[in-house]
Amino acid sequence: MSPTGQGRGVANELRRLCWTPSWLKWNPEANHDLSWGMNILFGLSASFSVANLYYSHPILNILADDFGVSDQRASLVPTMTQAGYAVGLLLIVPVGDIVRRRPMILSLILVTALIWLGCTLTQSFSAFLGLSFLVGLLTVTPQLMFPLAVQYAPRRHRPTMISIVMSGLVFGVLVARLLSGIVTQYTSWRNVYWASFGLQVLVWIFLFFSMPDYPILSPGTSYPRILLKIVKLPFQNPDLTQNALIAFLTQGMFTSFWTTLTFQLADVFHLSTLSIGLFALIGISPVFLNPVVSRFLIARIHPHGSLIIAHLVTLVAICIGTFVGTFSIAGLVIWAFLGDLGMNTIIVANRVAIAHVDVNAQNAVNSVYMVHTFCGQLFGTAVGNALYASGGWTQTGAFNIAQMIAGLLVIALRGPHERGWIGWRGGWDLRGYNMEKNSQSSTAQPDTEANNEDTATEIPTEKEKI
Numbered sequence: 001m002s003p004t005g006q007g008r009g010v011a012n013e014l015r016r017l018c019w020t021p022s023w024l025k026w027n028p029e030a031n032h033d034l035s036w037g038m039n040i041l042f043g044l045s046a047s048f049s050v051a052n053l054y055y056s057h058p059i060l061n062i063l064a065d066d067f068g069v070s071d072q073r074a075s076l077v078p079t080m081t082q083a084g085y086a087v088g089l090l091l092i093v094p095v096g097d098i099v100r101r102r103p104m105i106l107s108l109i110l111v112t113a114l115i116w117l118g119c120t121l122t123q124s125f126s127a128f129l130g131l132s133f134l135v136g137l138l139t140v141t142p143q144l145m146f147p148l149a150v151q152y153a154p155r156r157h158r159p160t161m162i163s164i165v166m167s168g169l170v171f172g173v174l175v176a177r178l179l180s181g182i183v184t185q186y187t188s189w190r191n192v193y194w195a196s197f198g199l200q201v202l203v204w205i206f207l208f209f210s211m212p213d214y215p216i217l218s219p220g221t222s223y224p225r226i227l228l229k230i231v232k233l234p235f236q237n238p239d240l241t242q243n244a245l246i247a248f249l250t251q252g253m254f255t256s257f258w259t260t261l262t263f264q265l266a267d268v269f270h271l272s273t274l275s276i277g278l279f280a281l282i283g284i285s286p287v288f289l290n291p292v293v294s295r296f297l298i299a300r301i302h303p304h305g306s307l308i309i310a311h312l313v314t315l316v317a318i319c320i321g322t323f324v325g326t327f328s329i330a331g332l333v334i335w336a337f338l339g340d341l342g343m344n345t346i347i348v349a350n351r352v353a354i355a356h357v358d359v360n361a362q363n364a365v366n367s368v369y370m371v372h373t374f375c376g377q378l379f380g381t382a383v384g385n386a387l388y389a390s391g392g393w394t395q396t397g398a399f400n401i402a403q404m405i406a407g408l409l410v411i412a413l414r415g416p417h418e419r420g421w422i423g424w425r426g427g428w429d430l431r432g433y434n435m436e437k438n439s440q441s442s443t444a445q446p447d448t449e450a451n452n453e454d455t456a457t458e459i460p461t462e463k464e465k466i
Helices: 003-017 036-053 057-067 076-091 093-097 101-121 125-138 141-152 155-186 189-210 223-236 238-267 273-278 280-298 303-324 329-353 362-391 393-413 435-443
Strands: none
Touching: 036 076, 036 101, 036 125, 036 141, 036 155, 036 189, 057 076, 057 125, 057 155, 057 189, 076 093, 076 125, 076 223, 076 362, 093 101, 093 141, 093 223, 093 362, 101 125, 101 141, 101 189, 141 155, 141 362, 155 189, 155 280, 155 329, 223 238, 223 362, 238 273, 238 303, 238 329, 238 362, 238 393, 280 303, 280 329, 303 329, 303 393, 362 393
């Protein structure tokens, strides 16, 4: 069979596996508000998908021994995985605007699971490395869930529903590192990978029987045009650029803290590897509090207000952690708890603030936001490690304090109602936030406004517009 014929055969098989049951086919007349059950499923999907990027982090020495390579070569595994993820954010996530999202998400999860199976079975480190890159490339499912939560969540529940998906994402990151280290210590690293394979298949099954066949956001738009939009968006939308810069600084703080924390706990407080792994449980606690914070804070005031409060809480936590953390582990606990709670709140507020930006290209918007997030993570890790090596914990803490102050300055440059790049026109009233009104004024999409405050903001298809 020719390569073209083989490609068509694979496409046909994927089409069969992503077939849509009759009860999930799109009905424009039906109510498509996101239910709490589907919202939780999106959160779990995000959790079990993003975990693929982090299982290898605490077991690199075990992988080096098992494959017979040096520790330095084994460290290429997370590098290749993250590199694949970065490429996926740029090249795959925007596709969600121009194709049906149900078959796209199901195909990504299924293909990723099959590649993950290869990682689990292979005895070749070179193959493991290449497959890890492909896993990172295709593990962008969580970033396709966020636009769905923004688009179909009822207005009054939107911040809470976004926070549930966000909590699932953070939960996956932290639990992957924790469980991978504990399970590998007592069994084999391959058991961790087998368990992850089973979870991915389980998520695929649940989504197959429950995820609606959502319509295409931008029918008729070509792939090159949607990629070009990613380049244009930061220069056309002050809200997106402002919140993306805030995300850059917040993620820089987050990764700088959790990367250098390992050295501080081991070198200063002499904790064991297992105890350091269990320290991640402190970071998991805010995950469960974040939906509550979203319900009673973000849903009630303008995102600007939520961002200011979250930055101040995080700044206080960093100051305590920086200075008390040099002689007492209590300082590190306070930073881990309040810092992560503040970080999660900032991310959800950012998501709410950019929900109105180009409602027909939400995945392209998400790509821009996530590229800034990813670059912030790289920046925080590199600078944080360098500062810790040269000046210890206090210098790293000072760097993180500076990032939070810079975030407050970025917020202060534009008032909550400013439409331009810099200024405070419209005042500083932080009471409430009419997302749909903002959407109309900034994107000129009057068809996207819901008629009732309890309904979702659905994006009409071309057929519906006609």
